[in-house]
Amino acid sequence: MDNNADAVEAKSANAESPPGQDNKTEEPGSASFRSYLLRDRIFTYADPPSWTLNVIALMATIGTGASMPLLDFILGKTVTTFDNFQTDSVDPAKFRSDVAKWALLMVYLFIGRFVLAYVWARRTHFLKQTLRQDISFFDSSSDSVSVQVTTNANLVHTGISEKLGLILQGTATFVSAFVVAFAVNWKLTFIVVAVVPTIVVTTFINMWTDIKQEGRILNFYARAEQLSEEVIGSIRTVHAFWAHPPLTVKYEAVLDLAFQQGKRKILNWGSLYMFEFFSIYAGYGLAFWQGIRRYVSGEIAEPGEVVTVIFAVILAAQAVTALIPQLMYVTKAASAADSLFRTIDRESLIDPMSKSGEHPDDCKGHIEVEDVHFNYPTRPDVKVLQGLNITIPANKTTVLVGASGSGKSTIIALLERWYNPLSGNILLDGKTIDELNVAWLRSNIRLVQQEPVLFMGSIFQNVSYGLAGTEWENASEEDQMKLVEEACKAAYAHDFIQTLPEGYQTQRIAIARSIISNPKVLLLDEATSALDPKAEAIVQEALDSVSAERTTLIIAHKLSTVRKAHNIAVMAKGAVIEQGTHEELLKKNGAYARLVNARSLDNRQNRDEEPEKQVTNAAEEEKPLDRATTTRREGPVDEAPDEAPDETKPTMGYGLFKILRIIVFAIMGSAAALAGGGFPASAILFARAMNVFTLPKGEKMVEQGDFNSLMFFVVALIILVVYFLFGYYTNEVSQFLNRDTRLSIFKDIIRQDMSFFDKPENATGALVSKLSSYPTQIQEFNVSVGVLITSVVNVLASSFLAIATAWKLGLVAVFGGLPTNSIHQNFADSATLAGESVSSIRTVASLSLEKSILSRYEARLATVERKSVRSLVWSLFWFSITQSVNVLVMALGFWYGARLLLFYEISLTQFYTTFTSVWFCGEAASYYFNYTTILTQSARRRELSSLNSDSEGGKHSGADIEASDVEFSYPQRASLKILRGISLQAHRGQSIALVGPSGCGKSTMISLLERFYDPSSGQIIYNKTLIYELCPRVYRSRISLNISLGSSDPSSVTEADIQDVCRKANIYEFISSLPEGLNTSVGVGGSALSGVQRQRVAIARALLRKPQLLLLDEATSGLDTESEKVVQTALDESKKKEGCTIVAVAYRLSTIKDFDCIYVFQSGDIVESGTYAKLF
Incomplete structure (x- = not known):
């Protein structure tokens, strides 16, 4: 860790409240904006080389922005040259010479902008501060660390990297544009500048409101990701109880809170776009109205001055409007930074990385x-x-x-x-x-937990x-x-x-x-x-x-x-x-x-x-560390039971919701299309307005100028309405799609195959990162989907207008600049490590692994950085092209347009129409290519395919199980056979036990009965039907998150039902002693309960299901004597009353004396079977 980061740590520690007290939660947005803007909070993590590169890049960015208004000056001079030629005030030779000179200056400007554009954080500190927190922080924290180190860190990274550069570039353009405008004609500039305050004021009012709203939205999404992290981390339990529906409803409820908060931004977005574009179009009309009058009166010497002032001031206004989407990223980064800093600033009551405390030379252990x-x-x-x-x-x-x-x-x-x-x-x-010293203490103490974590x-x-x-x-x-x-x-x-x-x-x-x-x-x-x-x-x-x-x-x-x-x-x-x-x-x-x-x-x-006879050490097969679900294999099924919930039946409410969403999409698309049509309309008005300068000075010029200026104002009024609808429904659509995409991906993830979860790249942290990042990226696309529609309409309409007006010049200009830009970085691997480390924080703390994990995390980020350098250089090349090619195209257009004018192949009106159409076309295309990365990310959504679980299962009242010649190897270890021709059976109401040494195949057999996997060969029959032909949802509903989730219909469970199964699991007395009773939160992953208490809750929810088939994998191994007796009695009662079939894995033979049959496993095979009396 560098010295700057250490300084931040010291500062963070000093800023914290007294030990044992957390800081009060500030209003989202207020603290975040302050935290984000303070340079010493964000940029202290940069080392000297990074500072040097950042300074060079920022200077180049400012130079890029400042150079843009120079084009307006050259453009004004070129317009004067064209008008003089049209009015016969200059001979053809001088016309060619002047055009060549101004075109060459444009080429030089292109080269300069290209070079400047080409020249154009740390997550580790957050993880370090997280790992050094005391355990009470993790007991009560509602934030998902995987989300913090991915989504929030990405938002901050984006806000202080390319977005900050674009903001500086826009600011430099704004200042430089006014310098050029005032230098050319300060009186006209003072008049035209009246449009700028309207844009600036509305922008910052909406930005400030958006900061607070975005902070609240991020808080809701953090809760959603924390829930998803817990669900994915417990995916076996989710599938064992087919708890997808209730957990999906719970996840959807949190998303709905974020959705409702997001809808409050609708008026912000509508008014933002409305005032922004109305001011621009009205500014065009105002500039030409005053410019032509002052040109006639002699206050303006040449037409080019009017054009330069107009384009420079409008460029300044556009620079402000271009800042708006970048500032939106800044507001998100500010809210994300606030969330990160709350953890970074929290002073740990027990800091495992602190150097304070004594380090005795020896430890005796008393x-x-x-x-x-x-x-x-x-x-x-x-x-x-x-x-x-x-x-x-x-x-x-x-x-x-x-x-x-x-x-x-x-x-x-x-x-x-x-x-x-x-x-x-x-x-x-x-x-x-x-x-x-905490680290010294823990290095002299080692712990093996009841539920160890690898x-x-x-x-x-x-x-x-x-x-x-x-x-x-x-x-x-x-x-x-x-x-x-x-x-x-x-x-x-x-x-x-x-x-x-x-x-x-x-x-x-x-x-x-x-x-x-x-x-x-x-x-x-x-x-x-x-x-x-x-x-x-x-x-x-x-x-x-x-x-x-x-x-x-x-x-x-x-x-x-x-x-x-x-x-x-x-x-x-x-x-x-x-x-x-x-x-x-x-x-x-x-x-x-x-x-x-x-x-x-x-x-x-x-x-x-005493142990059973064993021949050799068995091949290990214990349950994989990763999570798993069913394999995707469907077949014919019988009629479903009456009680099975129908998950696919549409409702009237859902149908109306779909219709409403279609209407919203249609309105937004129509508004965006109309907004895009404003660009070619402006091109025509621009051409007519600039052509007015070729008329003789006098009343006719003023009259024609007034008419064209009025037309600009009419277009501005239309734009006022269109862009309000555009902004209003763009936000509506983006909130719809963010919510629906998150929900859809969540459903897809929790329905994936066992092999999907067995893959290292699909660890919990990586999946939660995808669940968070993909919808965010898609929302970023959909926030601007209206802009893209507008851009497409603009590109097509402007291109057609340019080619239709002067096809030779239009073809040269339109096809002269079609660049693209694409770059992608993936931090899923590092997110997996961070999420895994925090979810297992007790193991990390007991082994003093904090520094080791930080080193591994930094190494993974460094690997990502190295791999991204080559693609970054290539992407910057294309980015520099997009930032400068418009200048080169203009130079080419002016030069070729001058030749066509010289030979009278086009008129000046045609030239201006074609030129301004291509100008707007280029600007629209640059908007489109800026979103190609987001388009690419949205396509990644297709990687997760849904498992069809809505087919119906057979209707049976019993539970007969038969396995015949079952062989099995885990997909990740296909060469190693775990089961070698297993055959067993259990009839309705019977109890069978699977015993044998660790690794002999018992738990794998349970996994196959759960349909976590399908056999490699052989078959398992449930009530005379192959289990892979049964619907997983219906099949698992007959097998037996928290207690009410054990029921196939949680909404029908009464408190009396829950109390009854809690008594049977011998946990009711403990729950009753808690202040909130059954409503007590069990914490993330059940962390508020002990291992034994969690085991009892699991038994209670299994009993609540009243299953036809009960699978017990050492279910009572961790219970004390009293609890074991109570639970065993409850299981016996369930067997007699419900007639359920029991398949139990057991080491403690005293618990299975009364079972109907005991199967002895060894090395993946059954070596003997029979009753307890027969075998012993």
Whole structure:
């Protein structure tokens, strides 16, 4: 990070409110405009070389703008030459000489403008400030980081790069034009300049209003993108419950808020265009009216002065109007910058990148918790820890047990300094942890969470992340590889890694990642809960061995895993109620003894839980890290069930909405077409007005001039109405299309195939970036779609007029300048990294990966920058052509027009008509080519194709499942067979269990039953119908986001229904204890709930569906004994009452004793099957 950025960080820290308090939210727009305009807020991120290049580019931009009015001066001189020739006041030789001289000056001007035009940020700081925030920020933040680092950063980048250049260019043109006009004839200039204040005042009033409205719109879109990020990140759950309809409705409701806010800009846009173009056309009439009168009176020496003043002043007015779309980008950039700066300016209460705090030379690992009280910031009224006291001796193993919600995981969160306690102290080796440097503290503590997170990349990269902040962080890859291999062997992960080219097992890799740095303190939050018995025994043995010389704190529900612990603390309601060794606590016959007795840890239980016979290490197949949905494969189906919602039936309201939208489009298109017709009409009036100067001075010239000036005013009145409709309906259409495009892309994304989500380029961050950026780009196109229609009409009409008036000159001028411009940059890859890092912020914080992620992020942005240089140079070449070719075309037109005039092939009126038509044609074409990039981006929308899910499914009351010779390989690992000829069956009302070691194919079988994938060969039959012939929506409605989303018809769910399933899932008491009860927000991705609480909610929503087929993939593995019994009873009742079929994946054999059939998986095959009594 450069010194300038560090200065900004210091300034940001000083500007923040006191610790523990966030700044009050300012009115959108007010803070943003101020933040955006302050140079030291935006441009401090530029290093000296960037400053030098920026200064050169800005000077060239100003030079480009300042050179434009020089053309008006040359044009005036050329018009005088043509008029003198027409009135026989100059001989043909001098006429040719003068025309050649002025044409040559135009060529020189073209060369100068070309060179100047050719000569013609940082996201990293935002991500850095985001990563350094304390966890409470992420618990309560509603903004999507993927959107912040893509859409908002793009808006700011656009606003301070090319748009700023265009604004400076327009400003330079404005100033230079008035200098030329006043130098030529200051009296006429003072008269004509009356049109400028009207344009300037209306522009800035509308811009200021637009800033505030745009800020509110961006806030709504941030909420929409945050929701989409959560939905896409949980895509398996979305498809498992076919929750597309309710989630789409929820997403659409947020978009509607933005849409309604956007519609308030209608009057702004209508009045903006109305006054702008009325003033220009009225200005033409005023200029000619006064110019001709003063020419007749002798105050003006030659006709060229009138033309120069007119074109210079109008050019100044047009420069202001050209600033309007650029200023619109500035207003968006201002609002986006405000959002970015709110995060950048927020002072983290616990800064992981701060250098403050002590760095002790050694860490022994002795931990003391003294009278700690704590409430989560998002739920301040719910007491979590109440005077907690506990001692965790160094180099000993301490285990925390107790019911879910007793505060066990909260202790780990406080030890990691994700939060600060409200009162009390936590000491490490006699020092309070808030005295210690955060990075040092976390580098000496390693955590394996109940739900571990792996980042996109190889196994080596994921495990080596555990070296962050240690002496081995910058070791050679060879040395790191040795450490990775040793850690993987210790975590029982090395053998399965060798069998897979790209395989992984999340829990074991997370364990390897945590022990690779040989930490002094090891925190295990149900670290072995997802492992099979054999793997658990071996990993537990490895953990026991690596825990020998370190402090280990374990959270466990499986009491059999904590017998050897040196110290066991039993927690209840945020306090320790018992503490001692296993034997000591059993003798007390208290809470711990009751937990042990409930688990029945006798010899029979131990025998039930001992591992099954295994032949070899199985090929790993655990659930992929990416998300997935069904494959696109449709076939004939039966009649749909009556209760299935009809998603395709049109309604009267929707039909009227479509008709209304068509009417709006038609009005906007018609207004734009009429507006485009104003240009050729002006060309004709210009030609007639300039031809008046060839008449003899006197009353006839004045009379003809007055008439032409009046015609300009009539056109201005027509334009007044047309452009009001144009601006009004342009905004209407742009808001319609932005909303509909976002909604359409959202629907398309969440209906994609499993293989679509398995691809690395379709990670959550990348998809959210596309969902945000594509509609924004399309809206940018549609905001100007009226301008494009106007431009097309203008180009065609002006071209036809030029060719029809003087076809030789028209052909030469029209086809002499048709340049184009195109450039595109894609930051989806970097957005993926940023979004992934923030969504897994607890893992990032516990491993102290903030600096590592920033380095990777900067490297990815640098790669994008390098790849864009070549295309940028080529694009700048074409941009310089578009900015200067009109001058060259004018030179060619004047030279060739002079030849035609000299030989009397055209009249002066024909020349002026053709010339002004081509002039307007060129301006319109330049508008069109400025939007080719946006046109290209809008075409990218077609990349996402929709999955047809509206066909009907069969109507059945039962759930018979049969799999025959099923083989399967994941699309991303096609060479590796996961299932090898699996055959099994389950009849209505039966329960079957899938057991076996990790990686044997159990969870893959569940994925196939969910239709996340289709088999590579073989078939799965549901109620005598191949499941790929069933409609996914109807099929999944029979299988069993938050609780009400579990129902096929969420609107019909009553509060009593929800309370009932919550009691069955043993979570109702916890929910009732919350201040808002069932209305309590669970946070982004359920972050406000513990892993066990989230598991209970998931069970509740599955029960609410009353499914015909219930799939359980270790559904009760993380529950405490009491909760497991309650949930197991509820599942048994559901089986008896609803007659549902149950397919369960289980490691804990005691939970499946009463199942009708148990299938033992090994290496992707079934090695034996039968009842519990038969097998054991």
